[in-house]
Amino acid sequence: MGGPAIELKILDSRLRDWGLPRYQTAMAAAIDLLACLDAAVEIAPGAPPALISSGIALHIGDPGMAALVLPRSGLGHRQGLVLGNLVGLIDADYTGPIMVSAWNRNAPGTPPIRIAPGDRFAQMVFVPVLRPEFLVVEEFTAPSGRGAGGFGSTGHR
DSSP states (O other): OOOOOOEEEESSTTHHHHOOSOBSSTTOSSEEEEOOOSSOEEEOTTSOOEEEEEEEEEEOOOTTEEEEEEEOHHIIIIIOEEETTSSEEEOTTOOSEEEEEEEEOSOTTSOOEEEOTTOEEEEEEEEEOOOOOOOOOSSOSSOOSSTTOOTTTTOOO
């Protein structure tokens, strides 16, 4: 069950020993990213996010596709590790190193989160992208049941 081909450049040779980015199960939606660090980092609650290299670069090359970098759900739930920008977006024409902003969302006074070299610490999913053309109009062609009610206008339940 193949998908589109994406060029992957290995920027950190340790990935050849640790394992290249791959799907962990036959039905996984995302590949895991490994922390390419020289030494373990500890991210304290409330500290600025740590910028961690994934050791790879990609060339997606298709404007109908992008990659999203997401936290690993187990690390987010059990340890409080999330991304500093919540979701990372990799555009089809970006070919630089994939860097991940990792942040500890826990309350002050709780232990830091430790990320060691080679740890699976984030994940990347490839998604389709729609690039619509915009038609500038004075009025919309069809009314909406919601209209311009604003944020929260569909109710509170």
